[in-house]
Amino acid sequence: MRSLNIAATGMLAQQLNVEVISNNIANLNTTAFKRQRAEFQDLLYENQRAAGASSSDNGTIVPVGVDIGTGVKAAAVYRITQQGTLLNTNNPLDIAISGRGYFQVLMPDGTTAYSRAGSFQLSPTGEIVTADGYVVQPGITLPNNTVAVSINPSGQVLAEIAGQNAQQTIGQFQLATFPNEAGLAQLGGNLLKQTEASGTPITGNPGSTGFGTIQQGFLETSNVNVVSEITNLITAQRAYEMNSKVIQVSDDMAASLTQIR
Numbered sequence: 422m423r424s425l426n427i428a429a430t431g432m433l434a435q436q437l438n439v440e441v442i443s444n445n446i447a448n449l450n451t452t453a454f455k456r457q458r459a460e461f462q463d464l465l466y467e468n469q470r471a472a473g474a475s476s477s478d479n480g481t482i483v484p485v486g487v488d489i490g491t492g493v494k495a496a497a498v499y500r501i502t503q504q505g506t507l508l509n510t511n512n513p514l515d516i517a518i519s520g521r522g523y524f525q526v527l528m529p530d531g532t533t534a535y536s537r538a539g540s541f542q543l544s545p546t547g548e549i550v551t552a553d554g555y556v557v558q559p560g561i562t563l564p565n566n567t568v569a570v571s572i573n574p575s576g577q578v579l580a581e582i583a584g585q586n587a588q589q590t591i592g593q594f595q596l597a598t599f600p601n602e603a604g605l606a607q608l609g610g611n612l613l614k615q616t617e618a619s620g621t622p623i624t625g626n627p628g629s630t631g632f633g634t635i636q637q638g639f640l641e642t643s644n645v646n647v648v649s650e651i652t653n654l655i656t657a658q659r660a661y662e663m664n665s666k667v668i669q670v671s672d673d674m675a676a677s678l679t680q681i682r
Contacts, residue, residue: 430492520633522596
């Protein structure tokens, strides 16, 4: 019976749906996390009678065919890059991007990763790094006698040096954008990497055309809406139950057939 296999694909699809939703909820408090959405496609159809086929010698045409579907499959898990809310932390090394753009992070293997999470810290040498110690490009080091640091919306890093009246410019943050942000591959640790689908990165200073601005003392929160996720979770659960009910009914029908004498 086709319905057994069809309902099985439906249960697998809803299982994936629940897994995506559960990951969204788990990362409710993850800095700059972008929620995901599972997308599905119908499988190939078994054509038993083609629409438009001739039904008689007089040239009459079949107006509607008979196509039997074979189920559903996962097409993509799409990342929604909508801006998260900016949370005021008053930490001078917490930096949020308001608008488009990603921080560039130098990985230990020499490649560049990208991130929206701006909860930065200082290395033992005074260099601005991520929580894992990866250097934020283009590499900004605070002088040893720095007493305060400020970062303006255009990404300039200004240090107040002990014994000096004027602030000193010590670096410039740069952001990267992509033609297809959803095509970036997720590495974990709030990091993304370039793929063929994302396109080539375009770099520029914050505040320039096509790039967001920097907000010092803020962090971008997750864009997960817990109410929507719970609603989606209930819907996925009901769909899973209905597919399991189809399997039960199909099994009962098959059992009735075998009992005929």
